[in-house]
Amino acid sequence: MKVLLIEDEKSLADSIESYLKQEGYICEVASDFNSADEKAKLSDYDCVLLDITLPGGNGLDILNNLKKQKPDAAVIIISARNSLDDKIKGLEIGADDYLTKPFHLPELNARLKSVVRRRNFSGSNELVFDEIKVDLSEMVARVKGEPLILTKKEYELLLFFIANTNHVVTKESIAGHLWEKETDMADSFDFIYSHIKNLRKKIMEKGGVDYIHTVYGIGYKFVKK
Amino acid sequence: MKLLTRTNIYFTLIAFVVFAVGGMVFYYELGRTTKNDAEEKLNNERDKLIGYVRTHKNIPQNFIYFGDTVCFTKYSQPWSLNGALQKSVKTLPGDSKIEAYRLETPGCTVCESEQLLKDTALYITTEKDYEPYRMLEFGLDEDTLHYRVLILKPLIESDELADALVSTIAIIAVVLLVALLLTNLLISKTVWRPFYKMLYKLEAFDLTKEGPVEFGNSSIKEFQELRNVLEMMTRKISSDYRSLKEFTENASHELQTPLSIIQSKVELLIQSENLSAVQMAEVQAVYEATGRLSRLNKALLLLAKIENRQFAETKEILLDELIENKVENFSDMIAHKHLNVVKELEPITINMHPSLADILLSNLIGNAIKHNIEGGTLKIELTTNKLTISNSGKPLSMPPEELFQRFRKADGASESLGLGLAIVKEICNVNGYSINYFYVNNLHIISVAL
Numbered sequence: 042m043k044v045l046l047i048e049d050e051k052s053l054a055d056s057i058e059s060y061l062k063q064e065g066y067i068c069e070v071a072s073d074f075n076s077a078d079e080k081a082k083l084s085d086y087d088c089v090l091l092d093i094t095l096p097g098g099n100g101l102d103i104l105n106n107l108k109k110q111k112p113d114a115a116v117i118i119i120s121a122r123n124s125l126d127d128k129i130k131g132l133e134i135g136a137d138d139y140l141t142k143p144f145h146l147p148e149l150n151a152r153l154k155s156v157v158r159r160r161n162f163s164g165s166n167e168l169v170f171d172e173i174k175v176d177l178s179e180m181v182a183r184v185k186g187e188p189l190i191l192t193k194k195e196y197e198l199l200l201f202f203i204a205n206t207n208h209v210v211t212k213e214s215i216a217g218h219l220w221e222k223e224t225d226m227a228d229s230f231d232f233i234y235s236h237i238k239n240l241r242k243k244i245m246e247k248g249g250v251d252y253i254h255t256v257y258g259i260g261y262k263f264v265k266k
Numbered sequence: 267m268k269l270l271t272r273t274n275i276y277f278t279l280i281a282f283v284v285f286a287v288g289g290m291v292f293y294y295e296l297g298r299t300t301k302n303d304a305e306e307k308l309n310n311e312r313d314k315l316i317g318y319v320r321t322h323k324n325i326p327q328n329f330i331y332f333g334d335t336v337c338f339t340k341y342s343q344p345w346s347l348n349g350a351l352q353k354s355v356k357t358l359p360g361d362s363k364i365e366a367y368r369l370e371t372p373g374c375t376v377c378e379s380e381q382l383l384k385d386t387a388l389y390i391t392t393e394k395d396y397e398p399y400r401m402l403e404f405g406l407d408e409d410t411l412h413y414r415v416l417i418l419k420p421l422i423e424s425d426e427l428a429d430a431l432v433s434t435i436a437i438i439a440v441v442l443l444v445a446l447l448l449t450n451l452l453i454s455k456t457v458w459r460p461f462y463k464m465l466y467k468l469e470a471f472d473l474t475k476e477g478p479v480e481f482g483n484s485s486i487k488e489f490q491e492l493r494n495v496l497e498m499m500t501r502k503i504s505s506d507y508r509s510l511k512e513f514t515e516n517a518s519h520e521l522q523t524p525l526s527i528i529q530s531k532v533e534l535l536i537q538s539e540n541l542s543a544v545q546m547a548e549v550q551a552v553y554e555a556t557g558r559l560s561r562l563n564k565a566l567l568l569l570a571k572i573e574n575r576q577f578a579e580t581k582e583i584l585l586d587e588l589i590e591n592k593v594e595n596f597s598d599m600i601a602h603k604h605l606n607v608v609k610e611l612e613p614i615t616i617n618m619h620p621s622l623a624d625i626l627l628s629n630l631i632g633n634a635i636k637h638n639i640e641g642g643t644l645k646i647e648l649t650t651n652k653l654t655i656s657n658s659g660k661p662l663s664m665p666p667e668e669l670f671q672r673f674r675k676a677d678g679a680s681e682s683l684g685l686g687l688a689i690v691k692e693i694c695n696v697n698g699y700s701i702n703y704f705y706v707n708n709l710h711i712i713s714v715a716l
Contacts, residue, residue, distance in 0.1 A: 050523055050526070050527060052527045052530075052531070053523065053526050053527045053530055056527070056530035056531055056533070056534055057530065059534055060530075060533075060534060060537075063537070121518060121522040121523055121526070122518065125621060141522075142522040142523060142525070142526040143522055143525045143526035143528075143529045143530075143556075143560050144526070144529075145529070145533060146530055146533045146534070147533075194598065208537055209536045209537055211533070211536065211553065213553075213554075213557050214533075220595065220598070222624070222628060223595050223596055223599070223628060223632065225561055225564070225565075225628075225632075226596075226599075226628055226629065226631075226632025226633070226635070226636060226686065227599060227632070227636070231602060232598045232599050232601070232602035235598075235601075235602065236598070256536075256546075257543075257546075258546070258547065258550050259536060259546065259549075259550050259553070260536075
């Protein structure tokens with residue numbers, strides 16, 4: 042899978058690139074308006090990660106140009122501006138998602154996969170992870186063919202884990218993914234624990250392996266056999 | 267009170283004083299002038315009389331010599347002023363009068379002084395009243411002729427004079443005031459119109475909605491200056507506001523970027539397999555601090571944005587639905603603390619910026635969960651004009667009036683930013699809601715009057 046990362050902060054671009062490479066993506070980086078605009082036009086990418094504030098121009102212009110040329114291009118805006126106007130404008134022009142900095146790398150990864158999956162939706166819309174199969178259109182997860190009865194949060198948690206297989210996901214990033222704004226009000230992330238416990242129990246009840254490893258104090262890791 | 271009304275009042279008061287003082291001055295001045303005039307005439311006639319007597323060696327028999335206003339009487343009885351005056355009542359009102367009394371001895375011996383000038387009054391039969399006269403009395407000695415002469419000139423009657431003055435001044439005053447009112451009306455309709463226009467425009471000026479205001483033209487210098495100053499001011503305010511807005515956005519960008527870098531680097535570090543437990547714990551501390559910094563930055567920016575009225579546009583919001591929604595979103599945290607949730611919600615619609623309504627409820631409900639006790643109560647009541655959120659908990663460790671101040675935290679909530687309720691307060695300020703805190707029966711109660 043090929044991703045174009047348009048980001049002028051080199052350190053941040055490096056981090057994102059490094060994380061995505063671990064996921065097996067091919068990642069190209071553009072750090073200013075002109076080279077980004079050119080790259081976006083010239084080759085085909087599965088997804089473009091676009092920073093709005095760029096030296097030499099506004100990222101939204103790149104989005105405009107790209108959408109004119111390739112209306113199907115998948116784009117996620119990553120912006121430091123937490124402004125509703127920017128978000129609405131970006132989504133109107135045709136961005137698939139809008140992520141405000143600072144974001145968690147697992148969150149970006151999960152959204153990237155979700156966007157690409159939606160774009161490439163052809164035939165089977167199924168996510169396979171060892172003996173777990175997730176039917177995304179029906180929103181049902183099965184272990185060895187047997188359906189798991191999951192709450193909405195547990196289902197989302199499972200997808201988040203699968204998207205970030207073999208990565209440590211912190212409690213903060215899980216809370217951010219599942220509860221978004223409400224996590225700002227939380228004084229601890231202990232309430233996540235019961236969801237993890239339930240998900241683990243339900244997978245194992247259906248004969249699955251215990252994929253969820255606890256990384257003490259920090260978070261969890263969904264490990265492939 | 268309108269400027270013109272006030273001007274009119276002052277003008278009327280001043281006019282009243284000026285007319286009163288002026289009338290008095292006029293009255294005395296006029297009295298003095300007529301008196302002087304009468305004296306001049308008296309002296310004149312005396313000189314004429316003396317001249318006649320010197321030439322003719324006799325007192326004139328003929329009245330015409332002194333004009334028809336003179337009534338001339340001759341007596342040879344011994345001098346008695348009272349008797350003389352009694353006889354002079356035949357005179358017509360306003361006429362001058364000369365009386366000469368033949369004396370046996372020189373006139374000047376009767377009276378010590380050469381001549382006597384005084385005010386007197388004569389009884390006028392036709393008028394049946396005394397009228398004021400100026401009288402000159404002198405002795406006239408020519409050889410053997412000895413006379414005591416009285417010349418009387420009428421003065422203007424003082425009450426007549428006062429009446430005339432008062433009525434004249436009153437008429438002038440009324441005419442002047444009416445003219446003034448009409449002029450002011452005209453002025454306010456024409457001359458002051460640009461001023462009121464500017465005032466309305468200034469009143470309608472909303473910093474968050476528009477740029478500098480055009481105040482229109484005026485031919486009056488003061489208004490031109492006012493317009494220039496106002497235009498300059500609104501331009502400056504607008505540009506300051508814009509730059510402040512830009513600053514907050516830039517600050518957001520500038521801070522969020524390094525925060526993003528730190529966070530992403532730490533997340534990558536967490537992925538590495540070969541960190542020792544001690545190193546991992548340190549990385550974790552950095553990670554948590556970064557998260558807090560990032561939340562803090564977001565909260566401060568939000569406060570700045572609310573203060574700058576950047577959430578000006580409002581929408582209709584179904585408050586009860588939004589509350590249900592929020593409680594649902596918080597359900598995991600509520601379940602984790604085993605809270606007993608009581609909701610008494612009436613269907614209420616309010617006008618508010620959707621983001622602000624969302625943040626207001628998130629912070630209030632989140633706060634009530636955060637500061638709740640295990641197995642405590644969370645009660646949300648919504649009536650037509652009041653939203654009340656109460657939660658169980660120990661009494662406050664700080665004075666209640668400090669509760670809504672920034673960076674005020676309850677004991678043992680060091681993870682908390684101390685900005686949640688400050689943001690709530692600011693949102694209430696912007697929307698004109700009043701917010702109050704009570705502690706009753708082990709319940710913290712925050713009520714917002716919508």
